[in-house]
Amino acid sequence: MLLARLTQANGAPGQEGEVRDLIRAEIEPYVDVLKMDTLGNLIAIKNPDAPGPRVMLAAHMDEVALMIVGVDSSGYLKFRPIGGVDPRVLVAKTVTVGAKKIPGVIGSKPIHLQRAEEREKAFAIQEMVIDIGAKSKEDAEKLVKMGEIAYFTTEYEEIGQNKVKAKALDDRVGCALAIRLLKEEVSFPLIAAFTVQEEVGLRGAGVAAYQAEPDLALILEGTTASDVPGTDKHKHATAVGQGPAITVMDRTVIPHPQLVQELFALAEEKGIKVQVRRNTAGGTDAGQIQLSREGVKVAVIAVPCRYIHSPVSVMSKDDFEGAYELVKSYLARLEEREGSR
Amino acid sequence: MDIKQVFRTLSEASGVSGCEAELAQHIQEACPWADELRTDKLGNLIMLKKGQSPGPRPKVMLAAHMDEIGLIVTKIEEDGFLRFSTIGGFDQRVLLAQEVVVHGKQKLTGVIGAKPPHIQTQGEQRKAVKMEDLFIDIGLDSAEQAGQVVQVGDLVTIKRGVSDLQGSFMAGKAFDDRAGVAAILECFKALSTITHTADVYGVATVQEEVGLRGAVTSTYGITPDIGIAIDVGFGDSAGLPDTGTIKLSQGPGIGIGPHVHPKLLERMVETAQEWNISYSLDPTPNPGGTDAYAIQVARAGAATILLSIPLRYMHTPVETLDYQDIQRTGRLMALFIAGLDHEFVEGLTCF
Numbered sequence: 001m002l003l004a005r006l007t008q009a010n011g012a013p014g015q016e017g018e019v020r021d022l023i024r025a026e027i028e029p030y031v032d033v034l035k036m037d038t039l040g041n042l043i044a045i046k047n048p049d050a051p052g053p054r055v056m057l058a059a060h061m062d063e064v065a066l067m068i069v070g071v072d073s074s075g076y077l078k079f080r081p082i083g084g085v086d087p088r089v090l091v092a093k094t095v096t097v098g099a100k101k102i103p104g105v106i107g108s109k110p111i112h113l114q115r116a117e118e119r120e121k122a123f124a125i126q127e128m129v130i131d132i133g134a135k136s137k138e139d140a141e142k143l144v145k146m147g148e149i150a151y152f153t154t155e156y157e158e159i160g161q162n163k164v165k166a167k168a169l170d171d172r173v174g175c176a177l178a179i180r181l182l183k184e185e186v187s188f189p190l191i192a193a194f195t196v197q198e199e200v201g202l203r204g205a206g207v208a209a210y211q212a213e214p215d216l217a218l219i220l221e222g223t224t225a226s227d228v229p230g231t232d233k234h235k236h237a238t239a240v241g242q243g244p245a246i247t248v249m250d251r252t253v254i255p256h257p258q259l260v261q262e263l264f265a266l267a268e269e270k271g272i273k274v275q276v277r278r279n280t281a282g283g284t285d286a287g288q289i290q291l292s293r294e295g296v297k298v299a300v301i302a303v304p305c306r307y308i309h310s311p312v313s314v315m316s317k318d319d320f321e322g323a324y325e326l327v328k329s330y331l332a333r334l335e336e337r338e339g340s341r
Numbered sequence: 342m343d344i345k346q347v348f349r350t351l352s353e354a355s356g357v358s359g360c361e362a363e364l365a366q367h368i369q370e371a372c373p374w375a376d377e378l379r380t381d382k383l384g385n386l387i388m389l390k391k392g393q394s395p396g397p398r399p400k401v402m403l404a405a406h407m408d409e410i411g412l413i414v415t416k417i418e419e420d421g422f423l424r425f426s427t428i429g430g431f432d433q434r435v436l437l438a439q440e441v442v443v444h445g446k447q448k449l450t451g452v453i454g455a456k457p458p459h460i461q462t463q464g465e466q467r468k469a470v471k472m473e474d475l476f477i478d479i480g481l482d483s484a485e486q487a488g489q490v491v492q493v494g495d496l497v498t499i500k501r502g503v504s505d506l507q508g509s510f511m512a513g514k515a516f517d518d519r520a521g522v523a524a525i526l527e528c529f530k531a532l533s534t535i536t537h538t539a540d541v542y543g544v545a546t547v548q549e550e551v552g553l554r555g556a557v558t559s560t561y562g563i564t565p566d567i568g569i570a571i572d573v574g575f576g577d578s579a580g581l582p583d584t585g586t587i588k589l590s591q592g593p594g595i596g597i598g599p600h601v602h603p604k605l606l607e608r609m610v611e612t613a614q615e616w617n618i619s620y621s622l623d624p625t626p627n628p629g630g631t632d633a634y635a636i637q638v639a640r641a642g643a644a645t646i647l648l649s650i651p652l653r654y655m656h657t658p659v660e661t662l663d664y665q666d667i668q669r670t671g672r673l674m675a676l677f678i679a680g681l682d683h684e685f686v687e688g689l690t691c692f
């Protein structure tokens with residue numbers, strides 16, 4: 001299954017190769033132009049020279065991960081997060097390190113040797129190490145290089161009521177949507193930008209948009225869901241199972257109001273359940289894409305994911321299908337408009 | 342029989358205290374060396390390998406517990422999330438973002454979550470998420486849906502496969518104390534090629550994590566002369582002091598303290614030295630809860646000793662050890678047993 005393969009591939013910011021190769025092989029048969037730029041963005045275009053609006057779908061390939069920044073005298077690996085990771089989710093997890101995919105664990109002190117008050121305090125990232133079973137510093141340095149990346153090892157699995165648990169749903173879910181949508185037959189230029197380095201400051205998206213010169217862009221994301229116990233309903237940024245979320249504003253962008261309204265109207269017309277993203281924190285590639293050249297009309301359509309930026313996130317396949325149907329309907333609507341012109 | 346493979350299977354199997362039957366089944370299938378196998382009323386699996394001498398023979402009991410720490414469902418929330426409590430000692434900080442298996446009507450995969458960071462107040466990330474604020478997400482949308490497959494009181498285990506690290510290092514869950522069980526199997530295997538006088542009772546005990554309960558009843562039934570408890574000990578790891586820990590890859594820690602009979606200690610160390618088996622000394626002035634205690638004080642008392650397999654990150658889902666330490670422990674016990682006779686056993690009461 002595509003989403004399973006996408007989430008189980010590894011791609012830290014700046015090291016998206018494994019994900020890019022997978023996507024490239026997947027979309028090659030459907031597109032007319034396929035190019036990569038110096039940052040590593042993968043840009044696919046259908047009908048590059050056709051008349052009509054240049055429509056871009058964008059999804060980022062990178063995921064949060066851990067960078068190896070040192071080896072201590074006993075052969076334990078020191079690390080720091082690359083992208084935003086709450087250190088508390090790292091305790092007692094398995095990882096795979098570097099090009100050689102060396103298995104390792106992030107251990108913690110036995111409960112028996114702790115004072116009760118210690119357990120109230122979160123472990124700091126500086127206290128944590130990855131144990132690969134190396135016997136010495138030299139032993140570890142033969143296997144792992146400085147700057148290599150440790151990834152979570154979570155396997156994709158379908159659970160409960162049409163749910164999926166996996167790592168890196170942010171934003172492989174967007175990649176999976178864009179790949180599927182590229183198979184749509186349209187007559188106008190359709191671009192899919194699989195971007196790099198979103199998690200460290202939206203670095204790939206602007207560069208990709210500059211080259212692709214879209215008139216309009218739909219950013220496909222995995223966004224935070226907070227429909228969990230202990231959270232008041234009014235603080236649910238999004239809720240899993242309530243349909244794809246449409247952003248009206250976040251820290252980086254105010255999506256084009258008309259486009260947003262059009263999407264809501266279309267969803268209603270087609271009977272697709274959607275929700276408003278009820279939080280203005282966080283940012284997406286839309287922030288950079290809207291500012292490309294003389295500006296781009298953008299909207300963000302996101303699949304709600306619980307526990308994002310942790311080793312294991314949870315989403316609903318129904319929301320994924322909803323996002324797919326909504327964008328597909330939108331592309332069909334554009335196609336109708338173009339046809340009648 | 343590849344005991345390392347058996348150890349892997351045991352680690353990945355589920356057996357929270359009180360529900361160890363799945364483990365007993367696996368262990369039974371992996372022990373072709375026993376002359377007799379039985380299970381007692383609490384669920385202890387007792388494997389007997391008879392000595393090669395006319396009776397009555399000295400009785401040695403080897404005990405390692407097969408139960409693991411786990412969670413228990415305490416409430417089904419209206420939106421289908423599960424609240425839980427612990428069985429055995431868990432640090433609340435290791436639970437966040439773990440995958441679990443909920444043993445409901447069927448085995449259900451779940452994820453332990455907490456409220457997301459963006460709605461936490463400043464500074465909250467420096468505090469541990471409290472156990473009572475954690476929940477299990479099994480991907481069901483209502484209490485009604487969840488209630489069809491889960492009920493309050495269902496057990497939950499950590500979902501974690503074994504990782505092979507460098508060399509013979511391994512990481513996984515419930516190595517405490519399936520490592521000890523594997524050491525007993527290694528010992529039985531070794532004894533199958535060595536002559537020994539004593540009857541050897543290998544016991545995979547139940548309910549150790551909640552109070553050494555299986556060892557109490559199994560010891561009563563066996564009435565051993567000598568008891569060897571095999572458990573895991575605090576392995577050296579980043580952030581822990583040298584004192585009070587034992588190093589991995591250097592064989593078992595041999596306990597020293599009130600829980601260890603001085604003559605057993607002396608003989609165990611001699612055996613290790615004679616056969617060139619590496620070991621550490623593990624002085625424990627205030628021995629805590631291991632099966633050694635339960636064996637020591639059963640009926641009229643037994644001479645006991647504790648062997649500890651060095652283990653990092655105890656009671657977390659990534660317990661780490663060197664498999665060679667399990668092999669060393671098994672071999673040391675076999676050679677120790679091979680050297681036992683009536684005279685030595687009688688001498689245990691001569692202080």
